[in-house]
Amino acid sequence: MPNTPNPTDTCPIPLRHDDVIVTAHGGGGRMTRRLIEEVFAKAFDNPLLRQLHDGATFSVGDGKLAMTTDSYVVQPLFFPGGDIGSLAIYGTVNDLAMCGARPLYLTTGFILEEGLPIETLKRVVASMQRCAEEAGVQIVSGDTKVVERGRGDGLYINTAGIGVVEHNLEIGAKSIKPGDVILLSGDVGRHGIAVLGARGELALEMPVESDCAALWKPVEALLESGIEIHCLRDLTRGGLATALIELATDSGLEFSITESAIPVQDVVRGACELLGFDPIYLANEGRFIAIVPEADAEKGLRELRRFTKDCEPALIGSTNSAEHGRVWLKTVVGMERPLDLLSGEQLPRIC
Amino acid sequence: MPNTPNPTDTCPIPLRHDDVIVTAHGGGGRMTRRLIEEVFAKAFDNPLLRQLHDGATFSVGDGKLAMTTDSYVVQPLFFPGGDIGSLAIYGTVNDLAMCGARPLYLTTGFILEEGLPIETLKRVVASMQRCAEEAGVQIVSGDTKVVERGRGDGLYINTAGIGVVEHNLEIGAKSIKPGDVILLSGDVGRHGIAVLGARGELALEMPVESDCAALWKPVEALLESGIEIHCLRDLTRGGLATALIELATDSGLEFSITESAIPVQDVVRGACELLGFDPIYLANEGRFIAIVPEADAEKGLRELRRFTKDCEPALIGSTNSAEHGRVWLKTVVGMERPLDLLSGEQLPRIC
Numbered sequence: 001m002p003n004t005p006n007p008t009d010t011c012p013i014p015l016r017h018d019d020v021i022v023t024a025h026g027g028g029g030r031m032t033r034r035l036i037e038e039v040f041a042k043a044f045d046n047p048l049l050r051q052l053h054d055g056a057t058f059s060v061g062d063g064k065l066a067m068t069t070d071s072y073v074v075q076p077l078f079f080p081g082g083d084i085g086s087l088a089i090y091g092t093v094n095d096l097a098m099c100g101a102r103p104l105y106l107t108t109g110f111i112l113e114e115g116l117p118i119e120t121l122k123r124v125v126a127s128m129q130r131c132a133e134e135a136g137v138q139i140v141s142g143d144t145k146v147v148e149r150g151r152g153d154g155l156y157i158n159t160a161g162i163g164v165v166e167h168n169l170e171i172g173a174k175s176i177k178p179g180d181v182i183l184l185s186g187d188v189g190r191h192g193i194a195v196l197g198a199r200g201e202l203a204l205e206m207p208v209e210s211d212c213a214a215l216w217k218p219v220e221a222l223l224e225s226g227i228e229i230h231c232l233r234d235l236t237r238g239g240l241a242t243a244l245i246e247l248a249t250d251s252g253l254e255f256s257i258t259e260s261a262i263p264v265q266d267v268v269r270g271a272c273e274l275l276g277f278d279p280i281y282l283a284n285e286g287r288f289i290a291i292v293p294e295a296d297a298e299k300g301l302r303e304l305r306r307f308t309k310d311c312e313p314a315l316i317g318s319t320n321s322a323e324h325g326r327v328w329l330k331t332v333v334g335m336e337r338p339l340d341l342l343s344g345e346q347l348p349r350i351c
Numbered sequence: 352m353p354n355t356p357n358p359t360d361t362c363p364i365p366l367r368h369d370d371v372i373v374t375a376h377g378g379g380g381r382m383t384r385r386l387i388e389e390v391f392a393k394a395f396d397n398p399l400l401r402q403l404h405d406g407a408t409f410s411v412g413d414g415k416l417a418m419t420t421d422s423y424v425v426q427p428l429f430f431p432g433g434d435i436g437s438l439a440i441y442g443t444v445n446d447l448a449m450c451g452a453r454p455l456y457l458t459t460g461f462i463l464e465e466g467l468p469i470e471t472l473k474r475v476v477a478s479m480q481r482c483a484e485e486a487g488v489q490i491v492s493g494d495t496k497v498v499e500r501g502r503g504d505g506l507y508i509n510t511a512g513i514g515v516v517e518h519n520l521e522i523g524a525k526s527i528k529p530g531d532v533i534l535l536s537g538d539v540g541r542h543g544i545a546v547l548g549a550r551g552e553l554a555l556e557m558p559v560e561s562d563c564a565a566l567w568k569p570v571e572a573l574l575e576s577g578i579e580i581h582c583l584r585d586l587t588r589g590g591l592a593t594a595l596i597e598l599a600t601d602s603g604l605e606f607s608i609t610e611s612a613i614p615v616q617d618v619v620r621g622a623c624e625l626l627g628f629d630p631i632y633l634a635n636e637g638r639f640i641a642i643v644p645e646a647d648a649e650k651g652l653r654e655l656r657r658f659t660k661d662c663e664p665a666l667i668g669s670t671n672s673a674e675h676g677r678v679w680l681k682t683v684v685g686m687e688r689p690l691d692l693l694s695g696e697q698l699p700r701i702c
Binding site: 023039049055060062063068113117126143146148150351 | 372373374375376378383387390391394395397399406407409411412413416418419420421422423424455456458459460461462466467468469472473476479480483489490491492493494495496497498499501502503504507511513515700702
């Protein structure tokens with residue numbers, strides 16, 4: 001393949017056998033992708049894992065199912081708009097939704113640190129149950145482990161989930177076609193700033209609320225409206241930019257994105273300017289992109305609007321055939337620049 | 352309900368709202384059960400969770416599935432006969448097998464501590480893949496999080512799994528009937544002693560090998576032989592004794608167990624005598640009990656023998672109707688004593 005480098009092939013820090021884990025391996029950027037490709041994908045290689053989507057889809061009997069998992073290590077445990085429990089439910093529900101699957105059942109595994117107040121655990125568990133009810137899923141099995149003081153951080157949660165696929169679409173990067181449009185479900189960057197604010201590392205005039213939300217209902221609406229969805233991706237670690245770069249890489253297409261079309265709340269933009277962050281790399285927990293045929297753009301936006309209260313869904317770009325998958329951002333000053341995976345870590349432990 | 356106390360109702364340390372998590376909450380004994388009942392089962396209550404089995408079974412389309420999860424925090428990561436990776440695969444495969452489900456797909460979530468050598472991670476991942484292949488399952492989706500130094504312990508793994516139920520038996524505590532027999536698949540206590548030995552806390556003449564193994568094949572053989580399996584339970588945290596007490600409690604039956612019938616390796620028995628442990632409370636990772644009609648006892652033992660190399664499956668007891676579920680152990684000296692859940696913790700972090 002010719003000279004334009006694939007973003008993941010330019011990792012400045014190769015994964016050598018004498019390397020150790022650093023926090024950037026968990027940041028969702030280049031080092032995370034490299035770790036996944038070099039260690040996990042290589043060893044566990046199979047066709048389902050190779051889908052490299054938010055979850056795996058497969059058939060069991062006459063049904064098509066999706067299955068996914070995520071661990072949650074957010075610090076602090078509680079923040080404006082959510083907590084580790086709501087993340088643990090919504091995060092896994094959303095990964096299923098991104099497979100176009102109706103979330104059905106979750107499992108949950110707790111790793112508790114000695115000394116955690118049981119009252120704290122009860123608050124988190126109550127939040128999980130509220131969110132599970134709202135998202136229409138049941139927690140059907142669980143596990144609890146305890147580690148000594150100083151071997152954890154209060155509590156870590158893993159959730160895994162299965163959902164059922166009730167349509168015949170192939171939703172994934174490989175289904176994206178040149179000429180598709182990219183719809184964004186709402187404003188970006190709030191979750192990252194909300195967690196940072198809750199850590200007290202940021203003197204915000206008003207607390208920013210996380211966008212933390214379940215995404216199955218808007219996805220269901222898109223499916224029921226008959227739109228030919230090509231791809232869905234929620235914008236968690238690494239934010240909108242990372243999701244776009246990964247999908248461009250995996251589809252082999254060029255994405256053209258218009259920066260001015262991306263909704264960002266003023267308070268988030270202000271915090272980003274202060275801290276030198278780019279809001280499109282900040283984590284979200286209730287936002288996604290839908291990549292659909294251009295003809296379905298208006299219908300898609302209309303459906304997405306039904307599920308937003310305080311922000312506007314937007315058409316932010318389109319896809320074109322190209323020699324290599326990559327993302328071009330038309331900036332607010334009219335320049336075009338390629339987006340790249342973060343090589344380090346912007347904000348650790350935001351989910 | 353009259354006077355014989357239910358073992359779980361005699362917890363000396365009630366779960367007060369100002370309590371904190373202690374290591375015994377993860378030990379698999381009385382405090383674990385109390386935590387699950389008071390915090391998790393109460394909040395997440397639903398019919399599937401109420402099965403309180405190793406996994407949940409439910410229908411999707413025309414199929415019947417089982418789903419389960421476990422987190423693994425064993426220390427050290429490597430021990431004779433296994434490692435955290437083999438535990439993470441076998442543990443979840445075995446929970447599915449105990450539902451009578453053929454294991455199909457696993458997800459895996461890693462929580463890595465900053466500073467973990469990638470070489471260590473690769474060894475664990477390679478072990479997971481070997482065990483997955485041996486057990487006939489595929490790892491289809493995963494997640495990686497990184498926590499700062501001093502907020503973890505090398506690595507923690509969560510696996511969740513789904514399997515398919517291909518028979519019409521109702522396998523669970525509620526299906527146990529008076530007059531059933533209890534078959535034990537092999538010798539007990541090895542995993543607990545193996546991990547303790549690997550910690551260097553024990554001067555063993557010969558290292559004890561963990562019994563760590565996948566249990567689907569012997570379960571499949573029992574199913575294919577046409578035996579009417581009433582209940583299956585693997586003997587992990589809390590060992591054989593805890594599994595028996597929980598099943599007696601949940602079935603409302605009395606179990607009579609003959610201590611001399613329980614296979615224990617000499618080296619395990621020796622270590623237990625030295626340390627004051629009872630082998631029937633020690634963790635195993637490749638042993639289970641099958642509770643079946645008396646008429647199927649011989650056939651069951653014959654099938655189980657096909658899967659043991661260095662130990663003998665055994666008929667260790669039977670079930671009787673009673674006012675309350677409990678377990679009586681006929682000791683080697685001929686006395687009968689009731690078994691009780693451990694109130695503290697015997698060995699922390701053995702899985």
